[in-house]
Amino acid sequence: MSEQKTKAAEPRTDATDEPSSHKSNPVRSALRGSSGRNLGLIIALALLIVVGGVTSGDRFLNVENMLTILRYASIIGVVSIGVTFVITAGGIDLSVGSVIGLTTVVASLTSVQLAATQSSWILMVIVALAVGAGAGLINGVLIAYGNVVAFIATLAMLVGARGLAELISGRSTQIVSNRDFLQVMRSELLGIPILIWIFVIVAAAGWFLLNRTTFGRRTIAIGGNLEASRLAGIKVKRHLVYLYVLAGLTSGIGGVMFLGRTTAGTSTHGLLLELDVIAAVVVGGTLLIGGRGTIMGTVLGVLIFSTLVNVFTQNNLDTSIQALARGLILVGAVLLQQRFAARGPRRMKS
Amino acid sequence: MSEQKTKAAEPRTDATDEPSSHKSNPVRSALRGSSGRNLGLIIALALLIVVGGVTSGDRFLNVENMLTILRYASIIGVVSIGVTFVITAGGIDLSVGSVIGLTTVVASLTSVQLAATQSSWILMVIVALAVGAGAGLINGVLIAYGNVVAFIATLAMLVGARGLAELISGRSTQIVSNRDFLQVMRSELLGIPILIWIFVIVAAAGWFLLNRTTFGRRTIAIGGNLEASRLAGIKVKRHLVYLYVLAGLTSGIGGVMFLGRTTAGTSTHGLLLELDVIAAVVVGGTLLIGGRGTIMGTVLGVLIFSTLVNVFTQNNLDTSIQALARGLILVGAVLLQQRFAARGPRRMKS
Amino acid sequence: GSEDTNTQPTNASVEGNQAEGDQVVIGFSGPAADHGWLGAINSAATAAAEEYPDVDLRVAEGTNDANLQISQVEQFINDGVDAIVLLPTDGAALTPVAIQAMEAGIPVINVDREFSSPFAARTTVLGDNYGMGVSAGTYVCEQLEGNDEAVVAEIAGIDSLPLTQDRSKGFADALESCGLDVDNRVAADFTVQGGEATTSQLLSAAPKIDAIWNHDDDQGVGVLAAIDNAGRDEFFMVGGAGSANAMREIESGESVLQATVIYPSTQAADGIRLARLIVQNKAMSDLVEVEVPKRVVLNAPVVTSDNVDQYLPTAFES
Amino acid sequence: MTKQFAGVQALKGVDLQVLPGEVHCVMGQNGAGKSTLIKTLSGVHQPDSGEIRWEGKEISLAGPTSALDLGIATMYQELDVVDGLSVAENIFLGHERSSGGVLQVKKTNALARALLKRLGHGDLPPSTEVGTLSAANKQIVSMARALSRDTKMIIMDEPSAILDSGEVANLFRVVRELTAQGIAVVYISHRLEEIRQIGDRISVIKDGRSTANGLSVTDTPREQLIRLMTGRDVENVFPVRTPIPVDAPVVLEVEDLELDGHFERVNFTVRAGEILGFAGLVGSKRSEILETIYGARKASAGKVRVNGKPLRAGSVNSAVNAGIGLSPEERKSQGLILDEPIFKNVTLSTFERFARGGYLNERAERDAARGQITALELRPADPDRPARTLSGGNQQKILLARWLVHGTPVLLLDEPTRGVDVGARAEIYALIRKLAADGTAIIVVSSEIEEVLGLADKVLVIDDGKVLTQTNASDIDEHGVLDLVMKGSAA
Numbered sequence A, B: 001m002s003e004q005k006t007k008a009a010e011p012r013t014d015a016t017d018e019p020s021s022h023k024s025n026p027v028r029s030a031l032r033g034s035s036g037r038n039l040g041l042i043i044a045l046a047l048l049i050v051v052g053g054v055t056s057g058d059r060f061l062n063v064e065n066m067l068t069i070l071r072y073a074s075i076i077g078v079v080s081i082g083v084t085f086v087i088t089a090g091g092i093d094l095s096v097g098s099v100i101g102l103t104t105v106v107a108s109l110t111s112v113q114l115a116a117t118q119s120s121w122i123l124m125v126i127v128a129l130a131v132g133a134g135a136g137l138i139n140g141v142l143i144a145y146g147n148v149v150a151f152i153a154t155l156a157m158l159v160g161a162r163g164l165a166e167l168i169s170g171r172s173t174q175i176v177s178n179r180d181f182l183q184v185m186r187s188e189l190l191g192i193p194i195l196i197w198i199f200v201i202v203a204a205a206g207w208f209l210l211n212r213t214t215f216g217r218r219t220i221a222i223g224g225n226l227e228a229s230r231l232a233g234i235k236v237k238r239h240l241v242y243l244y245v246l247a248g249l250t251s252g253i254g255g256v257m258f259l260g261r262t263t264a265g266t267s268t269h270g271l272l273l274e275l276d277v278i279a280a281v282v283v284g285g286t287l288l289i290g291g292r293g294t295i296m297g298t299v300l301g302v303l304i305f306s307t308l309v310n311v312f313t314q315n316n317l318d319t320s321i322q323a324l325a326r327g328l329i330l331v332g333a334v335l336l337q338q339r340f341a342a343r344g345p346r347r348m349k350s
Numbered sequence C: 001g002s003e004d005t006n007t008q009p010t011n012a013s014v015e016g017n018q019a020e021g022d023q024v025v026i027g028f029s030g031p032a033a034d035h036g037w038l039g040a041i042n043s044a045a046t047a048a049a050e051e052y053p054d055v056d057l058r059v060a061e062g063t064n065d066a067n068l069q070i071s072q073v074e075q076f077i078n079d080g081v082d083a084i085v086l087l088p089t090d091g092a093a094l095t096p097v098a099i100q101a102m103e104a105g106i107p108v109i110n111v112d113r114e115f116s117s118p119f120a121a122r123t124t125v126l127g128d129n130y131g132m133g134v135s136a137g138t139y140v141c142e143q144l145e146g147n148d149e150a151v152v153a154e155i156a157g158i159d160s161l162p163l164t165q166d167r168s169k170g171f172a173d174a175l176e177s178c179g180l181d182v183d184n185r186v187a188a189d190f191t192v193q194g195g196e197a198t199t200s201q202l203l204s205a206a207p208k209i210d211a212i213w214n215h216d217d218d219q220g221v222g223v224l225a226a227i228d229n230a231g232r233d234e235f236f237m238v239g240g241a242g243s244a245n246a247m248r249e250i251e252s253g254e255s256v257l258q259a260t261v262i263y264p265s266t267q268a269a270d271g272i273r274l275a276r277l278i279v280q281n282k283a284m285s286d287l288v289e290v291e292v293p294k295r296v297v298l299n300a301p302v303v304t305s306d307n308v309d310q311y312l313p314t315a316f317e318s
Numbered sequence D: 001m002t003k004q005f006a007g008v009q010a011l012k013g014v015d016l017q018v019l020p021g022e023v024h025c026v027m028g029q030n031g032a033g034k035s036t037l038i039k040t041l042s043g044v045h046q047p048d049s050g051e052i053r054w055e056g057k058e059i060s061l062a063g064p065t066s067a068l069d070l071g072i073a074t075m076y077q078e079l080d081v082v083d084g085l086s087v088a089e090n091i092f093l094g095h096e097r098s099s100g101g102v103l104q105v106k107k108t109n110a111l112a113r114a115l116l117k118r119l120g121h122g123d124l125p126p127s128t129e130v131g132t133l134s135a136a137n138k139q140i141v142s143m144a145r146a147l148s149r150d151t152k153m154i155i156m157d158e159p160s161a162i163l164d165s166g167e168v169a170n171l172f173r174v175v176r177e178l179t180a181q182g183i184a185v186v187y188i189s190h191r192l193e194e195i196r197q198i199g200d201r202i203s204v205i206k207d208g209r210s211t212a213n214g215l216s217v218t219d220t221p222r223e224q225l226i227r228l229m230t231g232r233d234v235e236n237v238f239p240v241r242t243p244i245p246v247d248a249p250v251v252l253e254v255e256d257l258e259l260d261g262h263f264e265r266v267n268f269t270v271r272a273g274e275i276l277g278f279a280g281l282v283g284s285k286r287s288e289i290l291e292t293i294y295g296a297r298k299a300s301a302g303k304v305r306v307n308g309k310p311l312r313a314g315s316v317n318s319a320v321n322a323g324i325g326l327s328p329e330e331r332k333s334q335g336l337i338l339d340e341p342i343f344k345n346v347t348l349s350t351f352e353r354f355a356r357g358g359y360l361n362e363r364a365e366r367d368a369a370r371g372q373i374t375a376l377e378l379r380p381a382d383p384d385r386p387a388r389t390l391s392g393g394n395q396q397k398i399l400l401a402r403w404l405v406h407g408t409p410v411l412l413l414d415e416p417t418r419g420v421d422v423g424a425r426a427e428i429y430a431l432i433r434k435l436a437a438d439g440t441a442i443i444v445v446s447s448e449i450e451e452v453l454g455l456a457d458k459v460l461v462i463d464d465g466k467v468l469t470q471t472n473a474s475d476i477d478e479h480g481v482l483d484l485v486m487k488g489s490a491a
Ligand SMILES: Nc1ncnc2c1ncn2[C@@H]1O[C@H](COP(=O)(O)OP(=O)(O)OP(=O)(O)O)[C@@H](O)[C@H]1O
Pocket: B011, B012, B015, B016, B019, D010, D028, D029, D030, D031, D032, D033, D034, D035, D036, D037, D077, D379, D380, D388, D389, D390, D391, D392, D393, D394, D419, D421
């Protein structure tokens, strides 16, 4: 992708802004780089909210509607966190949408539901997570050990998992009948729906994992310079497998959320979700060539798209105009983010 | 993408195979590398054809059926050639499918058709090409001068162009009534339909452009090392714009072919075509990170997928199993190609 | 078997039509089964073929790409199948190749999305999309009678499909006749996820609703989930297509879903039966006509709790 | 501790024995196989035959991890840092300080700071992103990484190539500390003086074969070493300066050039046939000045003129068209397309010339490249070899060849002899001199002050983006330069 250019050329431009000030400012270094980018996203989000408020007034600016936006964002959000890791390491996962479909189908199979009723609804969750992780494992092994390009391996999984899901479900929609499961998935905690909590927890865990653990450091290192990481003694292949399993796992969680939210498992769940997910991750500021990843950015990216959809619906826009506007806003958000990415550090200095 | 790894690690393995044989053998150097890869693809294609022949016999192995495969391949093929250039330079174009839809809609507008009837059907072709090139120009300028990541810029175009096409056509299918145009598009030359000729010509021109001209050299150089190309005095930004215009132009040609083949213009033409196109290009052996591109590989990639679809239909497979099989074959083809890419040079030596 | 010596139309009877005739090879091609109704179309078509030992069905991979579908039909023509049942991704786009098949002497049965030329199909089997909208609108009018301020919402399917446009037009026309209009309209994509996602947004945008028409019962699973999630029940809902799930909801009497308008998922199955008859030179048994009619438009009846037990057995499990 | 080793393709039979606590220098021409040898020792490559013994036991190194586990740490020739991570994170990459997988940021930073201090770079903040550092500082980071491990042997592949004399002194201090602790150091360098200063024993490799093993540094004369490496005698002296004709026109004029945050008000002129040298410490912004002249960075003020015609600021193309060539500092990331053949790399800025109406004449291109390959004695001399497979010194020659084919009247050379062996170095010096004699105006930047002084006619002493002085090269010596710089920094 043409970020190569950006990568090769940009650091120098960035550098102009912070020459050789060798003092270690903790605040500055904590905010390092990403702050400026996130600022752009926050402004884009704020603009959207203002537009929503102006065009739809109270109908838009009320707690219920905010929860609607967040509920909608939660599934895409959870999966985006997993994919952020993969992309940060320089990979890609196109299969998350299909894998979600597959997990919902398998977890809502009559036999699984029966077993879950007899034991505990947790079983359905475990099945979904296992299917997701299993698909991720296949992706990871193909990519790391089979040397299949990630784009192709996960494209194959995209096609294959969807086919398998159709085959297993016989293309029919399987209704979830486990009342305990549905009740839990629809419950609230402190007035906030459980789906949103899951998103919050996964995002927080993802942030911690990426920024505060060796796992995260290695992920960034592999994305930044795979060969150097290998030379430094990192088991690169094994780590890549972990990453795709992680993405598969978040797809599994997404599948569970789908089951709870739609009360049904079907092979069409998650159709084209990968595009939304990748768009959110990239708009968030994670580099497609790897080496830089931001969970905060991804969360903001997801929120921007969800708010956008909400504003469109509030205004009863024609779907074609929605598509057109979405394209423009996508570009606009990235331009805005880039403006601030370039400016951010300079501001910090003063 | 994780080909970074491949790029960083693979060439070393390649190199061990041809240690210090310092003689410059023109045949060997002409075949170097890509031959091995193409060999893998040719074997994959041959295997498919054998499978088709064995399972469907004469129904598969007859001229009419081969022409059916080629006619189907031709549209994807033409667009894939354009996209091969973009990917070779390290970019990506996700918008080709949508742009095709847009070009068919604009070229089949009543006003355009009316004007075309009064002057010449060539007008419709020109309009389609102009719309395609225009969309490519927007992509290119955004990417090269706006510094928007190619993935996002063309994703925005994917969404936006489809919306615009729906808006312009009012979501209805516009019938092409220009008889001269339809007649030309359905004519044959030496017993071969014009659509296939267009594919052959575009592929040949693409091969020449990539391998024999300064334009191609620049494309490969930029994909190989953008910064080094810039420092060597190549006008990188301008060239990037040309590349996206080229991809847009091939989408325009694809649009014209769609119009001829379906006698209708609609915003749904080319839906998800980008996935087929990128898969064909990548399976063909063009590196997603840029720096290596092969037109022959792309053509073989397109033919493999088209033959696959044909064999599936011949064998009356359940559609879900088809999806599953397609995923497996996708991975298989890449593994095969990689095997031969590594072995190729060694064979050549003996 | 098309070179059967019996060129005279048979005087059709149910038994005669059921009786095994010459082997008939039928090619079937339809859009990708990316939503429940289309999945049901495929399953019903395969099931119909299995009923007859004399039918050999070839099913091409479902696709939304006109280019690929054309190629599939070309393959059927090359293979010299006896008939082609075609549910085109786009009626106009598949017209030329259908004409080509007809010219090659292969009868084409056009299902659901209509060709742009009368010469492209031997017989056309259509659901009544406009009629569906009218039925739904009429039912809504009846229920809301006297309430001129009523808020009516519509959850459409894929906006770019002519069938969605027809349904919406029928709905709007019917509402107009009783002085109502559509206040909020969203388009899902015929999938459960799309239904759920758009409906939760819709409910948020419209704090009070009196009636909803949802075009498709498969996306309806998601729509109902969203309504449940939001805890809303101040309105009633009318479905579309007529899935077994939806009918069970109606039967239960506890759901906001009070009615659904049938859009038969057995169209392709009908197409296959008709193709067999046409190839075997048989006619439809309860018609006096000696040939299969040129055009069959299926009715779009409204199913409510009153008549649901009548429709449930033939409803499709989406 | 013994190691015996023979036979990867690039190595046709190499023996090496390293003793604890010694500095063992490995020498050889570019492409002799030094880097390949050390890569086999650190588990990156697997030998095809031969054996490696470690503390008496035969071992096999499955990958970098097994070497690291044994206590063999390596600083590779190519910079092996990750740009997106901080200094401290890079240092502890692969063996992060953590408790239960959670990073101990404070501890990591403290340890990193201590390590950097030991390397004489206490001023480099551990939390800085490595991508913003200069190549020299990246080298420091890579060195700190090797030291951060609990090692018994450290391999350094040309660690000093991008360091200035002060840095090298630091490095030597650290090496002595290490050997005092009984740690073995394998040291690769092309600078013979360094080897004299630091080395205990020397092994020489020529064309993948050992030609000498464990020679004592003190007992082996310089000439013998050179002969062992090259098979001939090389006079490693700078070529005599040819006097520049008085009427030689000014080709390059730089007037009040500025780049915000980097350097200010740089003024000088270079005449045809003149060699101008930039002397200064690492980080003095010499590279930035060259890149700005070349248009790779957009000047915030000032003018550059070639033959009187002003260049468009920030346009490489305008500089190239006006006749400036730049051989950049980081040849891998800025100079070469590694997977393309040598000849295409050579003609990267001239291939248009070999085309008619856009149609490339590859034969002519290859011939032109071959001419330069022969002239520069580039090895292997196969124009179709991918640039990636060349040794570092030979890759450097490709960049020179590029501009020689172009024939620009102005050449900007940023570290032209980095990593180049003694033999080739002399050739490059002679070549630069010859180009000057033919009327090319040349600017040379090098971190070896001796090289700048020996090669250039005129010298600019630069410190932190300021030109301290401009003088004839014959009027100043190494101490003079260092004194100026020290004073400049103190002020
Ligand atoms: N990956 C590779 N593939 C093929 N040949 C290689 C590869 N790496 C090195 N070589 C070849 O092996 C030989 C030895 O290279 P090596 O890098 O070990 O030289 P070196 O002694 O380190 O040279 P320098 O002083 O220039 O660094 C050279 O001929 C080089 O072209």
